[in-house]
Amino acid sequence: MQSELFSIPKKQDTKHFLADNTCILPGFICDNATEIRDLLEDILLLSPPRYMNTPGGQRMSVALSSCGTLGWISDAKGYRYSSYDPDTHQPWPNMPPLFSSLAIKAAAEAGFRDFRPDACLINCYIPGSKMSLHQDKDEQDLTQPIVSVSLGLPAEFLWGGFIRGDAKQTLLLQHGDVLVWGGEDRLRFHGIKPLKPGWHPITGGCRINLTFRKAGG
Numbered sequence: 001m002q003s004e005l006f007s008i009p010k011k012q013d014t015k016h017f018l019a020d021n022t023c024i025l026p027g028f029i030c031d032n033a034t035e036i037r038d039l040l041e042d043i044l045l046l047s048p049p050r051y052m053n054t055p056g057g058q059r060m061s062v063a064l065s066s067c068g069t070l071g072w073i074s075d076a077k078g079y080r081y082s083s084y085d086p087d088t089h090q091p092w093p094n095m096p097p098l099f100s101s102l103a104i105k106a107a108a109e110a111g112f113r114d115f116r117p118d119a120c121l122i123n124c125y126i127p128g129s130k131m132s133l134h135q136d137k138d139e140q141d142l143t144q145p146i147v148s149v150s151l152g153l154p155a156e157f158l159w160g161g162f163i164r165g166d167a168k169q170t171l172l173l174q175h176g177d178v179l180v181w182g183g184e185d186r187l188r189f190h191g192i193k194p195l196k197p198g199w200h201p202i203t204g205g206c207r208i209n210l211t212f213r214k215a216g217g
Contacts, residue, residue, distance in 0.1 A: 015109060018159060018169070021145075021183030023110035029102055029149055030176035033202050036098065036151065040122065040208065043067045043093045047085045049124045055079065062131055063124040068095040070119040070215045072138065079138050081119060081215045095120050102178075103147045103212035110180035112145045117212040125155065125207040131192040133164055136213070144214035145182025151175060151210070152203025153195060160189035175200060 016024050029036065049063035052074045066072055070081040071092040085092050100117055107115035123131070136146055150173045157179070160168040166189070173179065181188065192209075199205055 018171070019181075019185050021111070021185040022159070022179070022181040022188075024171070025106055025109055025178040025180070026174075027176040028106055028109075028178040032098065032102060033151060033176060036210075037202050037208075039096045039098065043096075043122070046090075046093045047071075047088060049122065050087055061129045065122045065124075066120060067093045067099070067122065068117065068119040072119065072121045072215070081138060099210070099212070102149070106147050106149075106178045106180055107145055110145065110182075112180065112182050115145055115147070115214065117147065117214055119213045119215040121211045121213070123209040123211070125153070125192070125195045125209065126205065127195050127197040129192075130194040133158060133160060133189045133191040135187050135189055136211075137187060139213050139215045140217045141214055142186050143182070145180055145186065147212040148179045149210040149212075150177045150179075151208040152200040153198045153205070153207040155195055155207050155209075156193040158191040158193065162187060162189070164189055175202065
């Protein structure tokens with residue numbers, strides 16, 4: 001079962017709780033978007049986005065990269081974090097101070113005041129790309145939240161329960177929005193519907209999603 005699509009009013013000085021431990025911050029990073037985009041260009045020159053395979057051999061539709069001490073990877077050996085980029089055989093690019101400071105600030109706004117990210121997964125969506133329902137559970141400390149930043153084209157975000165078949169809400173995430181979840185909501189299923197074509201002055205014809213995590217111990 002799935003609810004109707006809804007969006008959050010675009011006021012940068014407000015926040016909206018979807019559940020006790022799930023908070024959306026509309027337009028939270030809009031003022032920093034151009035600088036974030038420029039920093040991303042440097043990161044992706046060092047560790048270009050790539051299409052990874054699931055452990056079952058299926059090619060993902062979203063191109064991925066990472067920055068920070070750890071980066072998320074997927075291959076025949078499973079889902080996991082690594083300190084090295086498997087394509088370049090080099091450490092992942094450093095996480096820019098602006099990235100970590102914004103993630104820490106967003107987490108604090110949502111009530112998670114001890115968050116210190118060591119990984120930033122960079123998801124690059126083009127029209128038709130999607131993210132199937134999944135749980136983020138590869139991190140060592142599941143008491144730490146997820147901070148998800150949206151840049152560019154809007155996306156329909158699926159927000160479910162703790163079982164894949166539970167009822168889902170569909171939330172329209174727009175440029176600059178930050179979604180934070182943790183605590184009792186940390187293992188909720190979530191995903192992204194196929195991205196619709198469009199154009200955005202910051203990212204062109206794509207959507208960039210940054211998800212900040214505390215992946216290590």
